[in-house]
Amino acid sequence: MDGWMDVGIDNFLISPVVVIPVIPSWIFGQAEEVDISAGTMWDTTLQYFRSRSQLTGSDAVQLKWSHAVNSRNALAQALSSPSHMIEADVIMRDHDPMEPIMAHPPDTDSDITLKEWLEKVKMTSKGIKLDFKSLEAVSPSLALLEDLLAEPDRPLWINADVLSGPSGRTAPVDFRAFLSLVSDLPAQTVLSLGWTTGWTVGTNNPGYSWDMVHAMEEKSRDLKQPVTFPVRAALLAQSFSQLSWLLKQSDRYTLTVWTGQHDEFAPQDLKLYRKHFDVSRIYYDLPNSQTAELLMS
Template sequence: MFSYWKPWRRRFISVFYYLLGIALVLIVCVVLSALQKLDGDRTEDMPGTDGTLRYFRELGLLTGSDAAQLQWWHGVNSRRALAQALSGPCHMIEADVNLRGHGLEEPIMAHPPDTDSDITLKDWLDEVKTSNKGIKLDFKSLEAVSPSLVLLEDMLAEPRRPVWINADILSGPGGTARPVDSQAFLSIVTALPVQTVLSLGWTTGWAAGGQNPGYSWDMVRLMEEKCGRLHHPVTFPVRAALLPQSFAQLSWLLQQSERYSLTVWTGRQDEVPLQDLKLYRKQLDGSRMYLDLPDSLKAELSVVSLEAE
């Protein structure tokens, strides 16, 4: 009788330990996953961390951590454009801030050289507050910054809503426009709440069929010198047409701080090198590379990325 049950007992014990091993592996996997999520949540809660993606994930408007998912609405400088943006599917609303002409120091929504608009920054912000959209305000002149930030105080008090403050503070490849004074601009915006995203770029130019240099080592090193001591998250708006010549420089720049990201944009007439951009998508952390591109270009880039896998 004992000799009959002995093989079955051995089998039972073997199966038991086998199942126990599987259970332990599953438990370890669950614990590690939970710890990774907790670590990610803690990282996103750290001062100086860009909380843009987390904000929209918590609203159920994004999944995962691919910054390319973010949708933008540009040139929202009128009441009509604002109404369209607020009712549209975008996550972020981009607009330009200028001072009204005729000696008035009132911030309005207008892209220079325009100095008049049918909507002031105050009214614009009041409308946006009723939505769950994030905002990106673009400043082409230093004079408009301080009076605008006073109006932004209520929105900046919201700990989660993404607020991006943008200015070109350095001269970049092919740039002919005069940048905003970097020292004066940074001295103002560094007083903003630490969750505010500073979008700091270079003036650029691009010519079809011409020699278009990329972002040089001197340019990225000077930008790091300006931003290295900041405590805010910083995104660098970079022109898509200039990226193929700039991978080494921009990847180096991202390595200097976890606070840094890229926001890829394009001019209307630019030729965007999709085959070259796939290198950025493949090599860089997707959570640190926003694609502020037309939907058609983003779709093509997604196809290119899939084909490369």
């Protein structure tokens, strides 16, 4: 997924089941009754920040993000900010010394390497989300994460777009190869598995299809880690039935709502999801003004 600034749970209370009525097929193309239960919360991201008195309650919309932290200056700002999670893109430098660096394509170089980036972040209590844009960067990056993986509590999210999604034009990272590298990560690591997507203003942009969510669930069902599915905010209204079904399939699953820099969507599209899903199971990687509006809803 591309964050909105790219240039480029918790406790073990069982939440009540929320039953979403059958949705007519003329709205979503396939009618299914969906019941959503939070169940046992495998993803301990919220618990980590609550234990440090940085969050209260279990509403994941409270989580604050720093996006595209791909330079020394951006990292310094993120580390001094109130953000809980720091997101950055990882690629391999295309010239010597060949090593993982923080950059978003089409950039091919950076003023900070992943090793340097991690050394600074590890001195704080921030959570980490690494977005891999290429498969070749994954293995050498995981080798650099050994010290971090020894911290069982700190949130570590590993993201890649592994399937083609609505209007996706970029080639996804090879799913089988990616999973072969990350499937043995500790059970508390959050795997963030997304679709490549596109969005064009003034057109009828398609949502996530049944084939797309079925393929993603099939590939995710046997993983031991919690899985979050990054979903584009501007595509949520036309994908409610499909994403409801996906989230229902396992209590290891959450959604992470994100937006492109120029995307347009209605706030009520997000409020519909907040109404029908346990609030601990949907993260909002959005500008602060939009998450503030959701908190007041």
